[in-house]
Amino acid sequence: MRLKPLTLALLPSLLALSLCACQPSPPAAQDNAGATTDAAATAEADAAFQALAGRWLEKSMEFSPIAATQIGDHRYDDRIDDLSQGGRKRSLEFQRKVLGELDAIDVTALSRENQVDAAILRNQLRYDIWSNETLQSWAWDPQVYSQLAGSALYGLMAREFAPLPQRLKSATARMQQIPSLFTQMRQNLDPARVPKIHAETVSRQNAGILSLVDGLIVPHAGALKGEDRKQLDAAIASLRKAVAEHQTWLDETLVPNAKGDFRIGETLYDEKLAFALNSPLSRQDIRSRVEADIERTREEMYGIARGVLAGRDDAPAQMPDAPTQEQQQQVIEAALELAYADRPARDEVVDVATRSTEEATAFVRENNLVSVPDTPVKIILMPEFQRGVAVAYCDSPGPLDKGLDTFYAVSPIPDDWSEAQVDSFLREYNTRSIHELSIHEAMPGHFLQLAHSNKYPSTLRAVLGSGPFIEGWAMYGEKVMADAGYMDNDPLMQLINRKWNLRAMANALLDQAIHVEGMSREEAMELMTVTTFQQEREAAGKWVRAQLTSAQLPTYYVGYSEHLDLRNEVEQREGEDFDLKAYHDKLLSFGSPPVRFARQLMLDEPIR
Known part of the structure; x- marks a missing residue:
């Protein structure tokens, strides 16, 4: 899982260099008047689109300062997002205006790269308008607010993009404003629409913001002196009081009165899925592919x-x-037991993740699979406010933050888990599974792909990176490693690789079955623990995640399927001339567009 920006924003002053990387060069003198006219029309259309995209990015930054920090625009580090009724109205009006201006541009006159960016921007604008007006998560999902509150501070303190005193002063300003975000949350949420699982999750996470304060801010408070230090201390004290008051409201008002249905239903789901995937694959297409792939993968595992x-003496009789x-x-279960037996101690998960990332990196280099970035990736404990949804994620620096660390964050095992729960978790995240996790999150998965993506000169495309491309690449990277013989002398690693494939397939099936078809917890647990061989703790966590999110779990499998389809098509076209590293480097050179557009760029087909 890649940690994505919460909202969209960016520094517009770099647009002249970065917005449209591949704008055509000024045409040389030509005898062909028609060609010259076409080039002039393209240049004019490109200029109009760049100006529009620049205005959208500029204003988006103003509306979403917390995401702006993540992306690397630090002009608004002392502000937080405004989710009041007025703030949402201003954002919606702006999005409608930009969409109207975009629709007025003749996209067929744009350069190919700008045609892709225009299509991506149009999808995002329509998605944002739909989310605001139709989905209305601001009215029923408290996670919208809790994630903003935590990210407001984490984004400032996790990386050294500016001197510590400057970041602490920004953190002071944001801590002063976070109580207003709590107020907006209480005003906007309708408990009758809030699902209980969402309310309970946020209630558990609420104190996590103070762990950020105590872990990332208080130890460095001495960097501020005089009035700045007084303001920091006062902001911390006020925030502690606000968090405590908010906890009381969560526990005594929101959780007891939360009556909403976590299932968003067929209409909302299909509309959201189309926006989130930006793929030609429909919900029905995904189901058909998943069911066939589950059957095929189980046969391979057998x-x-x-x-x-x-x-072996302990082998099944038949x-x-x-x-x-x-x-x-x-x-299959008997063979998997042999893999489960090799697992780390509960306090060694991060150490194993570190070693496995180093080994995977060496293998990618030795086998010349894809160009490897020189920058390192750091393995860290996942911040508390982000725990409870995924076991791990890759947190890369924003496209405007150059030379900063990439984090591969791993969630520690909760202290209050019983020995049986710990055993279940470590059976799922055994030593070989952590190798697979490191391939997905770091090498050649998210870390490598996003490092390539951030080199692509279109910052617009970097800000609007496609989830299916990004998650699909990480899963595709697992297959590349397996095909290249990573730990090839270990059939148990091959078995674990297929099991992880099954997990992604189950994700895609679960998401639609739960939100559209009313799948029960018992049915979901059977799909995960029996059909796709997941352990109880992993399956129970995924059941929670599937209730808390929608249209994100399918991104892994859908992107993976599209990546495989594209790779197979290029291989068939090029035959013996196909070069795997050259293919990977070219594909990653496009940034992180939806795979449908990467395919059209790769095969030089019309953008549509």
């Missing part, structure tokens, strides 16, 4: 498991060529 168990469903299940 074949690997038979090889692992052959000749391992026929054509097994029943029960025999297939039994044999």
Whole structure:
């Protein structure tokens, strides 16, 4: 999972260099008057689009200062987002205005790269307007506010993009404003629409903002002197009081009165899915592909498991060529038990993640799979306010923050878990699974892909990076490593690789089955723990995540499918001339557009 910006913003002063990287050079003198006319029309259309995109990015920064910090525009580090009725209205009016101006541009006259960026911007504008007016998560999802509150401080203090005193003064200003965000949350939320799972999750996370204060701000408070230090101390004291008051409201008002349905239903789901994926694949297409791939992957796992168990005294009695469903299940589970036995201690998960990232990086370089960035990735404990949704994520610096650290954040095992819960977790995140996790999050997954993406000169495209491209690449990277022979002498690693593929397939199926088809917890747990071999703790956490989110879980599988389709098409076209590293480097050179557009750029087809 990649940690994405909460909202959209960016520094416009760099647009002249970065907004449209591949704008055509001024045309040389030509005898062909028609070609000269076409070039002039393209230059004019490109200039109009760049100006419009610049205005959108400029104003988006103003509306979303917390995301601006994440992206690397630090002019508004002392402000937070305004989610009041007036703030939302101003944002909506602006988005409608920009969309109208974009629709007036003849996109067919744009350069190919700008045609892609225009399509991406149009989808985002329509998505933002739909989210504000139709989905209305601001009225029923308290996570909108809690994530903003935590990110407001974490984005300032996690990286050294400016001198510490400057960042502390910005943190002071934001701490002074966070209580107003709590007020907006209490004014905007309708408890009758808030799902109980959302209310309970935010209630548990609320104190996490103080862990950020105590962990990232208080230890460095001595960097401020005089009046600045007094203001910092006062802001911390006020925030502590505000968090305590907010906790009381969460526990005594929101949680007891939360009556909403976490299932968003067929209409909202299909509309959101279309915006979030920006893919030609429909919900029905995804289901058909998933079901076929689950069956095929289980067959592969059975074949690997038979090889692992052959000749062992503890092997199942029957391992026929054509097994029943029960025999297939039994044999695969027996082989997986051998992988589960090799697992770290509860306090060694981060150490194993560090070592496995180093090993994966060396393998990618040695096998010349893709160009590897020189910048390092740091493995850290996940901040408390972000725990409870995913086990790990990659947090790359924003496209405007150059030379800063990338974090591969791993959630620690909760202190209050029983030994049985810890055992379940470590069976799922055994030593080989952590290797697979490191491939996905770091090398050659999110860290590598986003490092390439941030080199692409279109900052607009970087800000509006496609979730399916990004998540799909990380999953595709797992297959690239397996195909190249990473730990090839270890069939249990091959088995774990397929199991992780099954997890992504289950994600895509779960998301639509829960939100559209009314899948129960029992049915979801069976899909995860039986059909796709996940442990109880992993499955229970995913059930919570599927209730808290929608249209994000399918991004892994959909992007992966589209990446595979594109790779296969290019391989068939190029035949013996196909070069894997050259293919990967060219694909990643496009930034992080939806795969449909990467395909059109790669194959030199019309942008549509």
